[in-house]
Amino acid sequence: MNERSDNPHAFPPTQWSLILSAQANESEIRARALEQICSRYWHPVYAYARGRGLKPPDAQDLTQGFFAHLLSTGGLRSVSEAKGKLRSFLLVAVRNFLTNEWIKMNRQRRGGGATVLSFDWEDAEKRTALEPVDHVTPEVIFERHWALTLLRAAMERLESYYREKNKERLFDQIGGFLDSREGMPSSRELGEALDMSPAAVDQAVYEMRKRYRGILLREVAATLEEGERAEDELRYLLGVFGG
Secondary structure (H helix, E strand, C coil): HHHHHHCCCCCCCCHHHHHHCCCCCHHHHHHHHHHHHHHCCCCHHHHHHHCCCCCCHHHHHHHHHHHHHHHHHHHHHHHHCCCCEEHHHHHHHHHHHHHHHHHCCCCHHHHHCCCCCCCCHHHHHHHHHCCCCCCCCCCHHHHHHHHHHHHHHHHHHHHHHHHHHHHHHHHHHHHHHHHCCCCCCCCCHHHHHCCCCCHHHHHHHHHHHHHHHHHHHHHCCCCECCCCCHHHHHHHHHHHHCC
């Protein structure tokens, strides 16, 4: 399956490796890739801040301040602690930032109040509010929202693929049942709604699930250093919901 056919704007799985390997402070490749990473994976940082007890305005300030710090050359000093995973790097980096920088800045916004990147705080707060009150650690909250970010991105890419193929009706009918058939209409009922045979519906469900998994694995691979197994990382991330 060609990744470009899934989404022409797909995040290349080599971007994190480019950041890890780029040594020059003025590297334009690293700067562009890092800004894209900030834009895509900021929500777990916000969720971590909320998990540490910060109120929404302070969590917003910390998130903006953290990414202002990360987008500076000094923000990459903890890359060596990441052990190849973008997830590990960001968690270590935001934890260090909160410990070392935030206390000094909690009465002022990083960069004089300037907005570093545009984030949807309302959506972030709604998603964070769904976190069960089970006294999990901020680190577990971060990893849960990291997993949810990847799952959400993969689903958006899958939906985009089917809509580009003029198969939006197919996606709308079965896209919500990729993880489980619980509550899913029968193949006969779906076939009547889609003007397809039950056998064709079953095949379409199989193909959509297979495509979704492939997209999801590429989303995961984009957060790993080359050579690491996306299957292992995905297995770990799905496991954080049971802890």
